[in-house]
Amino acid sequence: MQTVKIVVTGPFSAGKTEFIRSVSEIDVVSTERKISAEAEKIKESTTVAMDFGRITVDEDLILYLFGTPGQRRFDFMWEILSEGMLGFIVMVDSARPETFREARSILETFRAYAPTPYVVAANKQDALDAWDIEDMRVALRLDPKVKFLPCVAHDKETVKKVLLELLYTILAEMETSNKS
Amino acid sequence: MALKGNLRDFTITQLLNLVNLACKTGTLVIEGPGDVARISFREGKLAYAQLGEQESTLAAILRRNKKISARQYTILQERAQKMTDKELGLLLINAGYLSQTDIIESLQQYFVAVVRQLFTWVEGLFQFDTNTLTPLDKIPVRMDLENLIIEGSRQLREWEQLSQEIPSLDMSLKFSDRPGTNIRNVNLSVEEWRVVSYVNPKNTMRQIARTTKMNELEIRRVVYALLQAGLVEIIRPGGASVSIQPRAFPTTDKKEQKSLVYRIIDRIRSI
The missing domain is CATH 1.10.10 (Arc Repressor Mutant, subunit A)
Known part of the structure; x- marks a missing residue:
């Protein structure tokens, strides 16, 4: 049995666990704990080690989805999780501009770990106070070439779209490297 | 129990605060990124600081502070090489070249500059040794730490924000x-x-x-x-643009890798 992995990262409460849960065929193996810090109590629990989802592609191949812990104090896990990944997705909460700086920082950190293909997903685009995608692109200082996709983590179709766009980016990269 | 640890867990400003509040006497040795700093305290006040192999003789500090000329510095190096800083300081005061204030202020500025450099160290082993005091041949000062702690806290906050913006300098x-x-x-x-x-x-x-x-x-x-x-x-x-990590695929065959990605695409479309 062959396995490949994609990493889903992003700031605290960006919707990583929900994203994986939407497409995983197993109940997401989640290492969630009750949140202790008052400042971070915008949700009841948070991922402290990783989330783990699975998609069986066929009888020979399994795709694993790993969600990184969102709180910065668990960032020692990031490098371990990024080892050997096919690509990564950075989730950003469109309605919480105060997390944009951290999202950018996480993106830069992952880019430094490995020059792997990635896409950025603007999650919670269904929220009333969600930022416009193009405004977010400027705020996140994303290169125009980077795919930046609207997403609603509990909506399977948008999650599929994000995953597919990452896979198309991976294919495009393979084509480029084959030519050079 | 010895006061030792890593700056990752206990910052310079926290250390200075501890020394200040506990009125500690001793020397803090920090092995930072490529350098070693030694800072001595007496009853919670800054007494002396030295960074790595940086020349920290009184003559060198006075030259840096433009209290003596390059020519005077060369003469002192030739003629007063065997003198301790205390002896040299007395000689300069008695000869009327400098006042005691000139010397103390120069030393204070230098020691503060050393401590300021430490504010940029976010990693490094530290140890506080209560048995090691200011070297006997050096002139100790007596400076309150509060201002340095405030300055350091501000700088640390700036450091944290900038590190978030630019996490890696290897880009x-x-x-x-x-x-x-x-x-x-x-x-x-x-x-x-x-x-x-x-x-x-x-x-x-x-x-x-x-x-x-x-x-x-x-x-x-x-x-x-x-x-x-x-x-x-x-x-x-x-x-370099993006590239696939060598261990991302279970196979090294390019065709198989591509086929594998297409299989995943088909599967995701069908979910």
Whole structure:
């Protein structure tokens, strides 16, 4: 049995666990704990080690989805999780501009770990106070070439779209490297 | 129990605060990034500081502070080589070259500058030794730590913000592809110009910092300003675009790798 992995990262409460849960065929193996810090109590629990989802592609191949812990104090896990990944997705909460700086920082950190293909997903685009995608692109200082996709983590179709766009980016990269 | 640990867990300002509040006497030795700092305290006050192999004789400090000329410094090096700092200080005062205030102020400025440099250290082993005092041949000062602690806290906060913006110095810079922006029309500081002259996908920010003799905080400060102005972008060293990690696929065969990605695409479409 062959396995490949994609990493889903992003700031605290960006919707990583929900994203994986939407497409995983197993109940997401989640290492969630009750949140202790008052400042971070915008949700009841948070991922402290990783989330783990699975998609069986066929009888020979399994795709694993790993969600990184969102709180910065668990960032020692990031490098371990990024080892050997096919690509990564950075989730950003469109309605919480105060997390944009951290999202950018996480993106830069992952880019430094490995020059792997990635896409950025603007999650919670269904929220009333969600930022416009193009405004977010400027705020996140994303290169125009980077795919930046609207997403609603509990909506399977948008999650599929994000995953597919990452896979198309991976294919495009393979084509480029084959030519050079 | 010995007071020792890593700056990762206990910052310089926290250490200074501890020394200040507990009125500690002793020497704090910190093994930082490529250098060792020794800071002595007496009853919670800063008494002495030395950084690595940096020349910290009284003559060198006075020369740096322009209290003596280059020629006087050379003469002192020749004739007063065997004198301790205390002896040299007395000689200069008695000969009427300098006042006691001149000497103490120069030393204070130098020691503060050493401590300021430590504010940029975010990692390094430290140990506080209560048995080691200011070296006997050196002139101790007596400085309150409160101002340094406040300054250090501010700098630490700035450091944390800049580290979030620019987490890795092993990335490179390139000029933004923004038509109509002419860098010659932008008012840059001397430091910014120095960095701008090395902006090239081949140079990492760490290399630029080394070449321009900036510490990690200074280079981040400059790069952050250039990023905010939209003049530069952070890219991978060498300008290399993305690539697939060697161990990302269970096979090395390119065709099989491609087929594998297509299989995943088909599967996801069918979910």
